[in-house]
Amino acid sequence: MEILKERIRQEGRNLGRGILKVDSFINHQVDARLMMLIGKEMARRMGRLGATKVLTAEISGIAPAVMTAWALDVPVVYARKTKPITMPADVYRQKAPSHTKGTEVELLASPEFLRPEDRILIVDDFLATGKTINALVRLVEQSGATLVGIGAVIEKAFEGGRAGLEHLGVPIESLVIITDMSNGKIVFAE
Amino acid sequence: MEILKERIRQEGRNLGRGILKVDSFINHQVDARLMMLIGKEMARRMGRLGATKVLTAEISGIAPAVMTAWALDVPVVYARKTKPITMPADVYRQKAPSHTKGTEVELLASPEFLRPEDRILIVDDFLATGKTINALVRLVEQSGATLVGIGAVIEKAFEGGRAGLEHLGVPIESLVIITDMSNGKIVFAE
Numbered sequence: 001m002e003i004l005k006e007r008i009r010q011e012g013r014n015l016g017r018g019i020l021k022v023d024s025f026i027n028h029q030v031d032a033r034l035m036m037l038i039g040k041e042m043a044r045r046m047g048r049l050g051a052t053k054v055l056t057a058e059i060s061g062i063a064p065a066v067m068t069a070w071a072l073d074v075p076v077v078y079a080r081k082t083k084p085i086t087m088p089a090d091v092y093r094q095k096a097p098s099h100t101k102g103t104e105v106e107l108l109a110s111p112e113f114l115r116p117e118d119r120i121l122i123v124d125d126f127l128a129t130g131k132t133i134n135a136l137v138r139l140v141e142q143s144g145a146t147l148v149g150i151g152a153v154i155e156k157a158f159e160g161g162r163a164g165l166e167h168l169g170v171p172i173e174s175l176v177i178i179t180d181m182s183n184g185k186i187v188f189a190e
Numbered sequence: 191m192e193i194l195k196e197r198i199r200q201e202g203r204n205l206g207r208g209i210l211k212v213d214s215f216i217n218h219q220v221d222a223r224l225m226m227l228i229g230k231e232m233a234r235r236m237g238r239l240g241a242t243k244v245l246t247a248e249i250s251g252i253a254p255a256v257m258t259a260w261a262l263d264v265p266v267v268y269a270r271k272t273k274p275i276t277m278p279a280d281v282y283r284q285k286a287p288s289h290t291k292g293t294e295v296e297l298l299a300s301p302e303f304l305r306p307e308d309r310i311l312i313v314d315d316f317l318a319t320g321k322t323i324n325a326l327v328r329l330v331e332q333s334g335a336t337l338v339g340i341g342a343v344i345e346k347a348f349e350g351g352r353a354g355l356e357h358l359g360v361p362i363e364s365l366v367i368i369t370d371m372s373n374g375k376i377v378f379a380e
Binding site (some may be wrong): 015035073076083 | 209214215217222248252263266270281299301
Protein backbone atom coordinates (compact mmCIF):
# COMPACT_ATOMS: atom_id res chain seq x y z
CA MET A 1 0.00 0.00 0.00
CA GLU A 2 2.05 2.85 -1.39
CA ILE A 3 0.36 5.73 0.47
CA LEU A 4 1.08 4.00 3.77
CA LYS A 5 4.72 3.33 2.87
CA GLU A 6 5.06 7.00 1.94
CA ARG A 7 3.62 8.08 5.29
CA ILE A 8 5.98 5.77 7.18
CA ARG A 9 8.89 7.21 5.17
CA GLN A 10 7.79 10.74 6.09
CA GLU A 11 6.72 10.35 9.72
CA GLY A 12 7.78 6.92 10.96
CA ARG A 13 10.77 6.92 13.29
CA ASN A 14 13.07 4.02 13.97
CA LEU A 15 13.68 4.20 17.73
CA GLY A 16 16.07 1.22 17.71
CA ARG A 17 15.55 -2.37 18.89
CA GLY A 18 12.90 -2.83 16.22
CA ILE A 19 10.61 -0.15 17.63
CA LEU A 20 8.79 1.84 14.96
CA LYS A 21 7.16 5.08 16.12
CA VAL A 22 4.04 5.71 14.05
CA ASP A 23 2.01 7.47 16.71
CA SER A 24 1.39 10.55 14.59
CA PHE A 25 -0.99 8.62 12.33
CA ILE A 26 -1.64 5.06 13.62
CA ASN A 27 -1.64 4.61 17.38
CA HIS A 28 -1.99 7.76 19.48
CA GLN A 29 -2.91 10.33 16.92
CA VAL A 30 -4.86 8.60 14.15
CA ASP A 31 -5.23 9.92 10.62
CA ALA A 32 -8.89 9.01 10.19
CA ARG A 33 -8.82 9.50 6.43
CA LEU A 34 -5.77 7.22 6.04
CA MET A 35 -7.39 4.72 8.41
CA MET A 36 -10.44 4.59 6.15
CA LEU A 37 -8.15 3.83 3.18
CA ILE A 38 -6.48 1.12 5.28
CA GLY A 39 -9.88 -0.41 6.08
CA LYS A 40 -10.91 -0.34 2.43
CA GLU A 41 -7.63 -1.90 1.28
CA MET A 42 -7.93 -4.62 3.93
CA ALA A 43 -11.50 -5.29 2.77
CA ARG A 44 -10.38 -5.38 -0.89
CA ARG A 45 -7.77 -8.02 -0.09
CA MET A 46 -9.90 -10.06 2.31
CA GLY A 47 -13.47 -9.54 1.09
CA ARG A 48 -13.58 -12.91 -0.72
CA LEU A 49 -13.17 -14.81 2.56
CA GLY A 50 -16.77 -14.35 3.67
CA ALA A 51 -15.92 -13.05 7.15
CA THR A 52 -18.96 -12.46 9.36
CA LYS A 53 -16.95 -10.58 11.97
CA VAL A 54 -13.64 -8.77 12.48
CA LEU A 55 -11.69 -9.48 15.68
CA THR A 56 -8.94 -7.28 17.08
CA ALA A 57 -7.29 -6.50 20.41
CA GLU A 58 -7.60 -3.25 22.26
CA ILE A 59 -6.09 -0.67 22.01
CA SER A 60 -4.32 0.20 18.82
CA GLY A 61 -6.04 -2.48 16.74
CA ILE A 62 -9.40 -0.79 17.19
CA ALA A 63 -9.11 1.97 14.59
CA PRO A 64 -7.97 -0.22 11.64
CA ALA A 65 -10.35 -3.01 12.64
CA VAL A 66 -13.38 -0.71 12.86
CA MET A 67 -12.63 0.72 9.42
CA THR A 68 -12.12 -2.78 7.96
CA ALA A 69 -15.40 -3.91 9.50
CA TRP A 70 -17.14 -0.86 8.08
CA ALA A 71 -15.78 -1.60 4.61
CA LEU A 72 -16.85 -5.27 4.89
CA ASP A 73 -20.19 -4.29 6.48
CA VAL A 74 -19.77 -6.67 9.42
CA PRO A 75 -19.42 -6.05 13.18
CA VAL A 76 -16.06 -5.89 14.92
CA VAL A 77 -15.19 -7.31 18.32
CA TYR A 78 -12.26 -5.97 20.28
CA ALA A 79 -10.81 -8.29 22.88
CA ARG A 80 -10.54 -6.50 26.23
CA LYS A 81 -7.50 -6.47 28.49
CA THR A 82 -9.48 -5.71 31.63
CA LYS A 83 -12.90 -7.08 32.37
CA PRO A 84 -15.64 -4.45 32.23
CA ILE A 85 -18.53 -4.76 34.68
CA THR A 86 -20.86 -5.40 31.75
CA MET A 87 -19.06 -8.61 30.76
CA PRO A 88 -20.47 -11.96 31.92
CA ALA A 89 -18.56 -14.09 34.46
CA ASP A 90 -17.54 -16.79 31.98
CA VAL A 91 -15.52 -15.38 29.12
CA TYR A 92 -12.86 -16.65 26.75
CA ARG A 93 -9.37 -15.74 28.01
CA GLN A 94 -5.94 -16.05 26.42
CA LYS A 95 -2.61 -14.73 27.59
CA ALA A 96 -0.57 -12.35 25.44
CA PRO A 97 2.62 -10.39 26.14
CA SER A 98 2.18 -6.77 27.17
CA HIS A 99 4.16 -4.29 25.08
CA THR A 100 4.00 -1.57 27.70
CA LYS A 101 4.42 -3.52 30.91
CA GLY A 102 6.95 -6.19 29.92
CA THR A 103 4.70 -8.81 31.50
CA GLU A 104 1.66 -10.70 30.28
CA VAL A 105 -1.88 -9.49 29.86
CA GLU A 106 -5.01 -11.47 29.23
CA LEU A 107 -7.22 -10.91 26.22
CA LEU A 108 -10.89 -11.42 27.05
CA ALA A 109 -13.82 -11.93 24.71
CA SER A 110 -17.42 -12.64 25.54
CA PRO A 111 -19.04 -15.85 24.24
CA GLU A 112 -22.00 -13.63 23.35
CA PHE A 113 -20.07 -12.22 20.39
CA LEU A 114 -17.75 -14.99 19.22
CA ARG A 115 -20.12 -17.73 18.09
CA PRO A 116 -19.38 -21.16 16.59
CA GLU A 117 -21.09 -20.09 13.36
CA ASP A 118 -18.89 -16.97 12.97
CA ARG A 119 -16.21 -16.65 10.30
CA ILE A 120 -13.52 -14.45 11.84
CA LEU A 121 -11.05 -12.10 10.17
CA ILE A 122 -8.37 -11.00 12.63
CA VAL A 123 -7.05 -7.46 12.08
CA ASP A 124 -4.33 -5.75 14.09
CA ASP A 125 -2.04 -2.77 13.65
CA PHE A 126 1.22 -4.74 13.80
CA LEU A 127 2.35 -8.25 12.95
CA ALA A 128 5.71 -8.52 14.69
CA THR A 129 6.44 -11.58 16.86
CA GLY A 130 2.87 -12.68 16.24
CA LYS A 131 2.16 -13.28 19.93
CA THR A 132 -0.83 -10.95 20.21
CA ILE A 133 -2.32 -12.29 16.99
CA ASN A 134 -1.70 -15.83 18.23
CA ALA A 135 -3.66 -15.03 21.38
CA LEU A 136 -6.52 -13.78 19.18
CA VAL A 137 -6.30 -17.00 17.14
CA ARG A 138 -6.64 -19.02 20.35
CA LEU A 139 -9.71 -16.96 21.33
CA VAL A 140 -11.26 -17.88 17.97
CA GLU A 141 -10.40 -21.57 18.53
CA GLN A 142 -11.79 -21.46 22.05
CA SER A 143 -15.09 -20.10 20.74
CA GLY A 144 -15.45 -22.74 18.05
CA ALA A 145 -15.66 -20.07 15.35
CA THR A 146 -13.79 -20.42 12.05
CA LEU A 147 -10.71 -18.32 11.40
CA VAL A 148 -10.72 -17.15 7.77
CA GLY A 149 -7.82 -14.70 7.57
CA ILE A 150 -5.32 -12.47 9.32
CA GLY A 151 -4.60 -8.87 8.36
CA ALA A 152 -2.01 -6.48 9.73
CA VAL A 153 -1.42 -2.86 8.83
CA ILE A 154 2.37 -3.09 9.25
CA GLU A 155 4.43 -6.29 9.35
CA LYS A 156 7.90 -6.30 10.86
CA ALA A 157 9.05 -9.35 8.92
CA PHE A 158 12.39 -9.47 10.74
CA GLU A 159 10.58 -10.44 13.96
CA GLY A 160 9.36 -13.63 12.32
CA GLY A 161 5.74 -13.69 13.47
CA ARG A 162 4.38 -14.87 10.11
CA ALA A 163 6.17 -18.23 10.41
CA GLY A 164 4.20 -19.00 13.57
CA LEU A 165 0.88 -18.35 11.82
CA GLU A 166 1.34 -20.12 8.49
CA HIS A 167 0.33 -23.54 9.84
CA LEU A 168 -3.17 -22.09 10.28
CA GLY A 169 -3.61 -22.29 6.51
CA VAL A 170 -5.43 -18.96 6.15
CA PRO A 171 -4.43 -15.92 4.09
CA ILE A 172 -2.13 -13.52 5.96
CA GLU A 173 -2.06 -10.02 4.49
CA SER A 174 0.07 -7.09 5.63
CA LEU A 175 -0.50 -3.76 3.94
CA VAL A 176 3.16 -2.83 4.35
CA ILE A 177 6.07 -5.18 5.10
CA ILE A 178 9.28 -3.93 6.69
CA THR A 179 12.22 -6.29 6.29
CA ASP A 180 14.99 -4.46 8.11
CA MET A 181 15.24 -1.85 10.85
CA SER A 182 18.89 -2.36 11.78
CA ASN A 183 21.18 0.67 12.05
CA GLY A 184 18.36 3.19 11.92
CA LYS A 185 17.07 1.98 8.55
CA ILE A 186 13.46 1.34 7.57
CA VAL A 187 13.58 -1.03 4.59
CA PHE A 188 10.37 -2.09 2.87
CA ALA A 189 9.86 -5.41 1.08
CA GLU A 190 9.70 -5.09 -2.71
CA MET B 191 -30.73 10.16 17.31
CA GLU B 192 -33.68 7.84 16.78
CA ILE B 193 -31.79 4.85 15.31
CA LEU B 194 -29.52 4.80 18.36
CA LYS B 195 -32.44 5.02 20.80
CA GLU B 196 -34.08 2.15 18.97
CA ARG B 197 -30.93 0.04 19.25
CA ILE B 198 -30.67 0.76 22.98
CA ARG B 199 -34.32 -0.23 23.39
CA GLN B 200 -33.65 -3.51 21.56
CA GLU B 201 -30.24 -4.51 22.89
CA GLY B 202 -29.33 -2.27 25.82
CA ARG B 203 -29.62 -3.88 29.23
CA ASN B 204 -30.07 -2.10 32.52
CA LEU B 205 -27.79 -4.01 34.91
CA GLY B 206 -28.77 -1.87 37.90
CA ARG B 207 -26.84 0.87 39.73
CA GLY B 208 -26.94 2.97 36.56
CA ILE B 209 -24.96 0.47 34.52
CA LEU B 210 -26.08 0.26 30.89
CA LYS B 211 -24.82 -2.75 28.95
CA VAL B 212 -24.39 -1.78 25.30
CA ASP B 213 -21.48 -4.07 24.51
CA SER B 214 -23.23 -5.73 21.58
CA PHE B 215 -22.90 -2.56 19.47
CA ILE B 216 -20.83 0.13 21.24
CA ASN B 217 -18.03 -1.11 23.46
CA HIS B 218 -16.90 -4.72 22.98
CA GLN B 219 -18.67 -5.65 19.82
CA VAL B 220 -19.01 -2.53 17.66
CA ASP B 221 -21.61 -2.10 14.93
CA ALA B 222 -19.32 -0.36 12.44
CA ARG B 223 -22.19 0.84 10.26
CA LEU B 224 -24.01 2.38 13.23
CA MET B 225 -20.72 3.87 14.43
CA MET B 226 -20.31 5.60 11.07
CA LEU B 227 -23.82 7.09 11.45
CA ILE B 228 -22.85 8.21 14.95
CA GLY B 229 -19.72 9.90 13.59
CA LYS B 230 -21.69 11.64 10.87
CA GLU B 231 -24.36 12.83 13.29
CA MET B 232 -21.71 14.13 15.67
CA ALA B 233 -20.04 15.95 12.76
CA ARG B 234 -23.38 17.38 11.64
CA ARG B 235 -24.01 18.83 15.09
CA MET B 236 -20.44 20.00 15.73
CA GLY B 237 -19.09 20.82 12.27
CA ARG B 238 -19.63 24.57 12.69
CA LEU B 239 -17.15 24.73 15.57
CA GLY B 240 -14.06 24.57 13.36
CA ALA B 241 -12.37 21.75 15.28
CA THR B 242 -8.90 20.89 14.02
CA LYS B 243 -8.71 17.71 16.07
CA VAL B 244 -10.88 15.24 17.95
CA LEU B 245 -9.72 14.06 21.40
CA THR B 246 -10.96 10.97 23.18
CA ALA B 247 -9.82 8.49 25.83
CA GLU B 248 -8.96 4.88 25.20
CA ILE B 249 -10.66 2.43 25.02
CA SER B 250 -14.31 2.70 24.21
CA GLY B 251 -14.12 6.29 23.01
CA ILE B 252 -11.92 5.30 20.09
CA ALA B 253 -14.56 3.96 17.71
CA PRO B 254 -16.99 6.92 17.88
CA ALA B 255 -14.13 9.43 17.92
CA VAL B 256 -12.44 7.94 14.85
CA MET B 257 -15.70 8.02 12.92
CA THR B 258 -16.39 11.61 14.01
CA ALA B 259 -12.88 12.61 12.96
CA TRP B 260 -13.37 10.90 9.62
CA ALA B 261 -16.64 12.78 9.06
CA LEU B 262 -14.98 16.10 10.03
CA ASP B 263 -11.82 15.24 8.04
CA VAL B 264 -9.49 15.95 10.96
CA PRO B 265 -7.13 13.70 12.96
CA VAL B 266 -8.11 12.14 16.27
CA VAL B 267 -5.93 11.74 19.34
CA TYR B 268 -6.74 9.12 21.93
CA ALA B 269 -5.34 9.71 25.39
CA ARG B 270 -3.47 6.64 26.60
CA LYS B 271 -3.86 5.01 30.00
CA THR B 272 -0.44 3.38 29.92
CA LYS B 273 2.62 4.97 28.44
CA PRO B 274 3.80 3.27 25.25
CA ILE B 275 7.54 3.06 24.63
CA THR B 276 7.09 5.36 21.65
CA MET B 277 5.85 8.26 23.80
CA PRO B 278 8.31 10.99 24.86
CA ALA B 279 9.32 11.38 28.51
CA ASP B 280 7.40 14.60 29.10
CA VAL B 281 3.73 14.20 28.42
CA TYR B 282 0.52 15.79 29.60
CA ARG B 283 -1.06 13.74 32.42
CA GLN B 284 -4.41 14.00 34.18
CA LYS B 285 -6.04 11.63 36.64
CA ALA B 286 -9.43 10.08 35.93
CA PRO B 287 -11.43 7.41 37.75
CA SER B 288 -11.12 3.87 36.42
CA HIS B 289 -14.45 2.20 35.66
CA THR B 290 -13.02 -1.30 35.77
CA LYS B 291 -10.57 -1.07 38.65
CA GLY B 292 -12.41 1.20 41.09
CA THR B 293 -9.25 3.29 41.47
CA GLU B 294 -7.75 6.09 39.42
CA VAL B 295 -5.96 5.93 36.10
CA GLU B 296 -3.93 8.57 34.35
CA LEU B 297 -4.78 9.84 30.91
CA LEU B 298 -1.65 10.68 28.92
CA ALA B 299 -1.29 12.74 25.77
CA SER B 300 1.82 13.73 23.91
CA PRO B 301 2.59 17.44 23.44
CA GLU B 302 3.46 16.49 19.85
CA PHE B 303 -0.24 16.13 19.04
CA LEU B 304 -2.05 18.60 21.30
CA ARG B 305 -0.75 21.97 20.16
CA PRO B 306 -1.64 25.48 21.38
CA GLU B 307 -3.03 26.28 17.93
CA ASP B 308 -5.41 23.28 17.97
CA ARG B 309 -9.17 23.61 18.34
CA ILE B 310 -10.28 20.46 20.16
CA LEU B 311 -13.58 18.62 20.02
CA ILE B 312 -13.82 16.04 22.82
CA VAL B 313 -15.81 12.90 21.93
CA ASP B 314 -16.50 9.98 24.24
CA ASP B 315 -18.94 7.09 24.35
CA PHE B 316 -20.58 8.09 27.66
CA LEU B 317 -21.22 11.31 29.53
CA ALA B 318 -22.13 10.11 33.02
CA THR B 319 -20.42 11.69 36.03
CA GLY B 320 -18.28 13.67 33.60
CA LYS B 321 -15.03 12.74 35.32
CA THR B 322 -13.34 11.17 32.32
CA ILE B 323 -14.40 14.05 30.08
CA ASN B 324 -13.19 16.50 32.74
CA ALA B 325 -9.78 14.84 32.66
CA LEU B 326 -9.74 15.28 28.87
CA VAL B 327 -10.69 18.94 29.32
CA ARG B 328 -7.74 19.39 31.68
CA LEU B 329 -5.43 17.78 29.09
CA VAL B 330 -6.64 20.36 26.58
CA GLU B 331 -6.07 23.18 29.08
CA GLN B 332 -2.61 21.83 29.94
CA SER B 333 -1.66 21.88 26.26
CA GLY B 334 -2.83 25.45 25.70
CA ALA B 335 -5.19 24.32 22.94
CA THR B 336 -8.75 25.66 22.65
CA LEU B 337 -11.68 23.48 23.62
CA VAL B 338 -14.53 24.03 21.16
CA GLY B 339 -17.08 21.38 22.09
CA ILE B 340 -17.92 18.15 23.88
CA GLY B 341 -19.82 15.26 22.31
CA ALA B 342 -21.04 12.04 23.88
CA VAL B 343 -22.81 9.13 22.26
CA ILE B 344 -24.96 8.38 25.33
CA GLU B 345 -25.60 10.72 28.25
CA LYS B 346 -26.80 9.37 31.57
CA ALA B 347 -28.35 12.64 32.70
CA PHE B 348 -29.21 11.28 36.15
CA GLU B 349 -25.48 11.11 36.97
CA GLY B 350 -25.21 14.85 36.60
CA GLY B 351 -21.99 15.16 34.62
CA ARG B 352 -23.26 17.92 32.35
CA ALA B 353 -23.53 20.39 35.25
CA GLY B 354 -19.79 20.10 35.86
CA LEU B 355 -19.00 20.96 32.24
CA GLU B 356 -21.36 23.85 31.55
CA HIS B 357 -19.01 26.47 33.03
CA LEU B 358 -16.68 25.74 30.11
CA GLY B 359 -19.07 27.63 27.85
CA VAL B 360 -18.81 25.24 24.90
CA PRO B 361 -21.58 23.25 23.19
CA ILE B 362 -22.23 19.88 24.83
CA GLU B 363 -24.07 17.44 22.57
CA SER B 364 -25.25 13.94 23.45
CA LEU B 365 -26.78 11.86 20.68
CA VAL B 366 -29.09 10.11 23.15
CA ILE B 367 -29.98 11.26 26.67
CA ILE B 368 -31.20 8.82 29.31
CA THR B 369 -32.96 10.45 32.24
CA ASP B 370 -33.84 7.50 34.43
CA MET B 371 -32.55 3.97 34.95
CA SER B 372 -34.19 3.27 38.31
CA ASN B 373 -36.14 0.02 38.82
CA GLY B 374 -34.89 -1.57 35.60
CA LYS B 375 -36.19 1.23 33.39
CA ILE B 376 -34.39 2.95 30.51
CA VAL B 377 -36.15 6.30 30.02
CA PHE B 378 -35.07 8.64 27.24
CA ALA B 379 -35.35 12.43 27.35
CA GLU B 380 -38.02 13.83 25.04
